[in-house]
Amino acid sequence: MNFKWWPIRRFVQLSAVVLIASPLMGLNIFRGNLAGGELFGFSLIDPLAFLQATVASRIFVAPFLGAALVVAAFYFLLGGRTFCAWVCPVGLITELNDRLRRSLATGERRLPLSASRWSLVVVIVVSFLAGVPLFEIISPIGMTTRALMFRDWLTLLMLVSICAVEVAIARRVWCRSLCPLGGFYSLLGRFSPLRIHFSEQLCTHCGECTRICPHEEVLLPSLDHDCSHIYSGDCTRCCDCIDICPTKALSVHVIYK
Amino acid sequence: MPQTGVTRRRFLKDGVLMPLALALAGGSISALFLRSADARGFYLRPPGAVEEGRFLGACIKCGKCAQACPYNSIRMAGADAGIGIGTPHIIARQEPCRLCPDIPCAKVCPSGALDAKLENVEKIRMGTAVIVDRENCLSLRGLRCEVCYRQCPLIDKAITIEARHNPRTGVHSIMEPVVHRDKCVGCGICENACVRDKPVIVVMKSPPLQKDYYEF
Numbered sequence: 001m002n003f004k005w006w007p008i009r010r011f012v013q014l015s016a017v018v019l020i021a022s023p024l025m026g027l028n029i030f031r032g033n034l035a036g037g038e039l040f041g042f043s044l045i046d047p048l049a050f051l052q053a054t055v056a057s058r059i060f061v062a063p064f065l066g067a068a069l070v071v072a073a074f075y076f077l078l079g080g081r082t083f084c085a086w087v088c089p090v091g092l093i094t095e096l097n098d099r100l101r102r103s104l105a106t107g108e109r110r111l112p113l114s115a116s117r118w119s120l121v122v123v124i125v126v127s128f129l130a131g132v133p134l135f136e137i138i139s140p141i142g143m144t145t146r147a148l149m150f151r152d153w154l155t156l157l158m159l160v161s162i163c164a165v166e167v168a169i170a171r172r173v174w175c176r177s178l179c180p181l182g183g184f185y186s187l188l189g190r191f192s193p194l195r196i197h198f199s200e201q202l203c204t205h206c207g208e209c210t211r212i213c214p215h216e217e218v219l220l221p222s223l224d225h226d227c228s229h230i231y232s233g234d235c236t237r238c239c240d241c242i243d244i245c246p247t248k249a250l251s252v253h254v255i256y257k
Numbered sequence: 258m259p260q261t262g263v264t265r266r267r268f269l270k271d272g273v274l275m276p277l278a279l280a281l282a283g284g285s286i287s288a289l290f291l292r293s294a295d296a297r298g299f300y301l302r303p304p305g306a307v308e309e310g311r312f313l314g315a316c317i318k319c320g321k322c323a324q325a326c327p328y329n330s331i332r333m334a335g336a337d338a339g340i341g342i343g344t345p346h347i348i349a350r351q352e353p354c355r356l357c358p359d360i361p362c363a364k365v366c367p368s369g370a371l372d373a374k375l376e377n378v379e380k381i382r383m384g385t386a387v388i389v390d391r392e393n394c395l396s397l398r399g400l401r402c403e404v405c406y407r408q409c410p411l412i413d414k415a416i417t418i419e420a421r422h423n424p425r426t427g428v429h430s431i432m433e434p435v436v437h438r439d440k441c442v443g444c445g446i447c448e449n450a451c452v453r454d455k456p457v458i459v460v461m462k463s464p465p466l467q468k469d470y471y472e473f
Contacts, residue, residue: 132340
């Protein structure tokens with residue numbers, strides 16, 4: 001039995017897109033978008049949207065915090081940046097866009113992963129000082145989801161510009177290094193119990209995993225120093241490395257302690 | 258021929274593709290954001306919206322209010338709204354707020370940008386209707402139009418008719434629609450109903466309800 005993660009992941013990613021577009025189809029399952037939504041009447045809030053709106057407006061709404069905490073706890077248990085690889089529609093587009101980049105063999109530049117944490121700091125500080133939620137204004141996630149919800153296709157230009165830069169200049173630069181939401185979830189992922197396990201006995205150092213991984217830096221401590229788990233919060237738990245590993249040296253693991 | 262280490266392939270990738278991509282990226286974002294904004298500088302927000310400055314801070318642009326509106330009055334602003342991109346607003350001339358008694362849009366707002374506890378539609382303050390073009394108002398010209406008054410959901414409270422002598426003819430009356438700012442909720446139904454091609458009554462930012470006169 002040759003189990004692969006990617007069909008399940010692609011199904012979850014597409015389900016998120018369908019859910020967001022579902023009110024247009026007359027379905028009453030999901031309302032809103034990934035910043036704030038309602039699934040079967042249960043309110044869900046992007047924790048970063050909560051942080052920005054609260055520091056920007058100085059309005060505190062208790063159920064708003066509650067819904068943000070539920071989502072934060074969910075992604076903490078499932079690995080933090082799991083959001084990026086499994087849910088985010090921008091992640092889906094840039095992932096497919098990266099295949100185009102690979103076939104052209106262009107845009108090999110990389111920015112460090114830690115830049116997304118700095119981006120997070122800038123967003124929170126500017127939101128507080130300027131009184132507007134900075135990331136929600138420029139967020140390609142918000143623009144893409146609203147395009148789906150209200151057929152406002154012009155805002156997809158933001159996605160076009162990200163794809164252009166990622167194809168020609170720096171690979172997956174938005175998701176890897178610029179998106180503050182990725183930076184936020186990487187902080188949760190750093191302490192998450194759900195991890196990719198690495199078995200040094202099975203590894204042949206063929207390097208397939210580092211070629212497929214969008215954030216290949218996260219694999220290096222394991223490959224170079226035989227760490228038993230991928231510890232970096234920047235691991236998106238996309239499981240592409242597990243799918244590609246010819247010797248099954250990588251697996252999903254839950255750490256209890 | 259000297260060897261520079263720059264191959265044709267490398268030159269095409271770095272020298273042509275990169276500027277092209279940057280131009281496409283810059284062009285897309287400019288096309289998105291650099292468009293002329295509403296000259297009035299006022300956005301009619303959904304019922305229960307807090308003061309505009311705080312509203313822009315609190316709105317997370319989730320679109321639930323627009324999805325909850327049964328009349329599709331609430332639209333999500335495009336990038337021509339600048340930092341207001343993705344915020345909900347109402348274009349009264351297209352579809353005004355119909356003042357649903359249960360205020361479904363404000364109920365679903367998670368962030369407090371719209372006051373979810375709002376119960377009474379008469380407490381809504383989205384703006385205030387103002388007759389901005391007195392020369393073209395049919396009622397003020399002496400005709401019996403009064404469509405704004407008839408259509409007003411708060412008829413005889415927010416808009417009343419005050420009759421006065423018509424000095425132009427000397428024998429008729431002018432039935433003037435008068436908006437009372439302490440009662441007007443700013444729903445925009447009058448602006449929507451105005452029979453002129455360009456509405457002579459439009460909803461504008463509410464003046465602060467603070468006394469600016471001395472009461473004897």
